Amino acid sequence: YGGRKIEDPKILDEIAKIEKENEFDMDPSDLKLSGELECIFPNNTTYIYLGDSLGSPGGEGAVFKTNIDGMVAKIYWPRMRTTLRKEKLTFMVNNQIDDKSICWPKGILTYHDEFVGIVMPLIDHSLYDKIDTDYGHKDVAEFFKDDRRNALKLLINVMKIFEKLKSNNIIMGDINFNNFMVNKNNYDVILIDLDGA
Secondary structure (H helix, E strand, O other): OOOOOOOOHHHHHHHHHHHHHHOOOOOHHHOOOOOEEEEEOOOOEEEEEEEEEOOOOOOOEEEEEEOOOOEEEEEEOHHHOOHHHHHHHHHHHHOOOOOOOEOOOOEEEEEOOEEEEEEEEOOOOOOEEOOOOOOOHHHHHHHOOOOHHHHHHHHHHHHHHHHHHHHOOOOOOOOOHHHEEEEOOOOOEEEOOHHHO
C-alpha cells in the first residue's frame, strides 16, 4: 500500500474480512440465460435472444452478442442485480447521451420479470482496440507508431469525452485503460463500461 508492505496484523485481518465479503462463486450458467429476454428501451419494449459470449466473464458479469443488429447485452452476476443498480441504469436509459464517443446504456434487460442486465452499442473491434499496458512500454510505443503526436491526439480525444461527461453532470466511476477503445487509424476514442458512471 503506497509502496509499503503492510505488516500490521489488525490491518491484514481487516483486508482479509473485506476480501472474504467480496468473494463469490462465479458460475457461468448464472449468466447464460436461455429463451427470450425482455428489453425495455425508452420508447418501446422488445424481446431479444443472447448469442455467444464476447470474452471471459468479469467481476460484474459478461457481454453477449444479441439478435439486435449493432447491440450487445451485459448480463450481471446474480449478486450484482440490485434494486439500486436497476434504478440507476433505468435513469441512464431514460436520459440518453447521444454521442458516438460515449457507449451509453440503451435498454434494460429482464428475464422472467427480474432485472438481469443492459443492452448497449456494439463496438467494431476491427477498427477499435484497447491499449495493452500489461506488457510494458514497447507495446504502447507500437500502438502509437512511435509518434508522440499520436499519443497527444488520443489524450485530447479522451479529454473531449470527459468534457462531454462533465457538461452532462456525469461522474465516471471506473476509469482505467480497459474502458477506452481507440481507433488505431485516427486515435478516435470510445468510452465504454459506462454502467459504472
